[in-house]
Amino acid sequence: MKYYIIAGEASGDLHGSNLMKALKAKDANAEFRFWGGDLMQKQGGTLVKHYRDLAFMGFLEVAMNLRTILNNIKICKEDIRNNQPDVLILVDYPGFNLRIAKFAKELGIKVVYYISPQLWAWKEGRVEIIKKYVNEMMVILPFEEDFYTKHGVKSHFVGHPLLDAISTLQPISADDFKAENGLNEKEIIALLPGSRKQEVEKMLEIMLSVRQHFENYQFVIAGAPSLEKEFYQKYVDENVHFVSNKTYDLLRCSKAALVTSGTATLETALLNIPEVVCYRGSKISYAIAKRLVKNIKYISLVNLIMDREVVKELIQNELNTKNLVKELNFIMEGEKRNSMLDDFKLLREKLGGKGASDNAAEIILNLKK
Known part of the structure; x- marks a missing residue:
């Protein structure tokens, strides 16, 4: 055919x-x-x-x-x-x-x-x-x-279909991943800022604003295949790194992730990585969307499928450094992290x-x- x-x-x-x-x-x-x-x-x-x-x-x-x-x-x-x-x-x-x-x-x-x-x-x-x-x-x-x-x-x-994609992944060592990509020995916080240039610029600025509060971690940006590597260089320094076309491997080697709303929120959950969901659009686009979207309590696929808040969503004005630091701290260790990981198991079961x-x-x- x-x-x-x-x-x-x-x-x-x-x-x-x-x-x-x-x-x-x-x-x-x-x-x-x-x-x-x-x-x-x-x-x-x-x-x-x-x-x-x-x-x-x-x-x-x-x-x-x-x-x-x-x-x-x-x-x-x-x-x-x-x-x-x-x-x-x-x-x-x-x-x-x-x-x-x-x-x-x-x-x-x-x-x-x-x-x-x-x-x-x-x-x-x-x-x-x-x-x-x-x-x-x-x-x-x-x-x-x-x-x-x-x-x-x-x-x-x-x-x-994400379950199909994830099921074919080969085991990976975090130490090997770090060595292959020029990363240091610190644990990783993954940044998934999206795939469109205007979106990435907007989201990386706020995501990276938490760096000084997590000095014992390194931040690694997941590059979108649609964007050239040079675009990301202005964000890279001694504790902010960049990898391209390796998002699943990056996530599997990370402690936690900050993720722009979209399919990536579900991918991160299915890979069993605690996350904070981030979204900030233009004021006009967001205002129009709020008027058109009906009876929807969440923006992340994880919460929509589970029909309750499993991952924290920081939207528009709520997406700021103070809230990001607070929510990221919640999922690094302890009860909130363990509860989220338990919910991710239920999520996989729901997806069949x-x-x-x-x-x-x-x-x-x-x-x-």
Whole structure:
């Protein structure tokens, strides 16, 4: 089969790459054309556009780059029309992908959505678009299946693909990791500031403001694959280091982490590393989001899945040096740390074990029957 996949950010690149691997194992004639990143490219096929050219964060940034976004949509439609894939696989990224879903369905192409947009949080009306133009909806959070059932849309809970990615990791020694990356002997506090340049600049400034309170630790920044190494050099000194494309290894060798909200909050929890979740957007974007998001008590996937506060979320004005120091101290040792680690075990159980990529590939292959 000819597969056309669209992933618009780093997490989509990861999940898209694992799905491609599962499809190749089941379909010897698999051909891929895709919008994604380096991980998907390693699986073979043709990369049309890299997600670094697609990732615009916040209402203001989207508005300022609207011409580029509309041009990308035009390019994508023309490419699909010219290549006529058997199936279009959409990975999250709803503002872009839902437009493409309508276009592809009208061309007679089968449309699969792998990893649902967070319609349960906002823009619930988009369910009607999915009902009209998506042949198969595959969800990775246990409560999403109930959400779609409520709206009369059949969906499949396939499990969470992060469990697949993490299950393949080889054991790692913290001492070896430090030696290989030029780190000192101190224990590590990992910093995951995000993947977009404007986001990283904003978050690193506040994350690094806690340094003087944790002089017995070293801070290590997880570099985003979409950003050049030179971008991070202004933050590096004798006790602040940087590693690129080694986020999982970094986390596994860390004592704790400060993590920008997003998929990374769940990755950190599944790797069993206590964390503080950080978020600060522009005042306008945050104000708009607060008006649009409904009945959602948390911003981190960990807390959303558990339906209670497992990890502390510091948002907007609450994200300051004083609060970061306090919350980070809570999870370095003692009862709060142990309680969080116990909750991470329950989280893994809720996500249903590994196999999401294989389950999704099987559903996609059944479309041709």
